[in-house]
Amino acid sequence: MSTIRERNKELILRAASEEFADKGFAATKTSDIAAKAGLPKPNVYYYFKSKDNLYREVLESIIAPIMQASTPFNADGDPKEVLSAYIRSKIRISRDLPHASKVFASEIMHGAPHLSPSQVEQLNEQARHNIECIQRWIERKQIAPVDAHHLMFSIWAATQTYADFDWQIAAVTGKAKLADSDYEAAAQTIIRLVLKGCEPEAA
Known part of the structure; x- marks a missing residue:
């Protein structure tokens, strides 16, 4: 049963x-x-x-993977490894949960009316933790002195694109549907751009 x-x-x-x-x-x-x-x-x-409960369940189904994606973040970790793992996790979410990802993005764009205060704080606390780790790396000169907040926002935007605009991306690339190889190429490209942009400045 x-x-x-x-x-x-x-x-x-x-x-x-x-x-x-x-x-x-x-x-x-x-x-x-x-x-x-x-x-x-x-x-x-x-x-x-109710429909409200079902909508919240859809949101909860995507919040857990989003939180798990940040597991590699720690101030003592290697920035290249942490950022690469995070980007891959975010691309994997867009690939495996594209519809729930779109629902979550829409919810956030509308001011998160259906998320509980505790869920909003949980997500914000996660973001603050990640940004603090990036700031630590900057202070230690492990990465370039980029704006930590906007680096995180840029990663969110780049990876979320593959959920929000999957149809357009498929159309532009001439495919009926994106394949795993397309998501792998996306991950590699974003990782390369981020890591090159974060390379420590020469002394």
């Missing part, structure tokens, strides 16, 4: 991610989510109680 329950919840969450990403919260109907999941509409309410 639990296997069926988990399978149905996963189907609904995946369908909800796609619908919310395509239409936004207000325009999305639970009947459309149920139809896309291939389940009766009452199942949506049985498992998630």
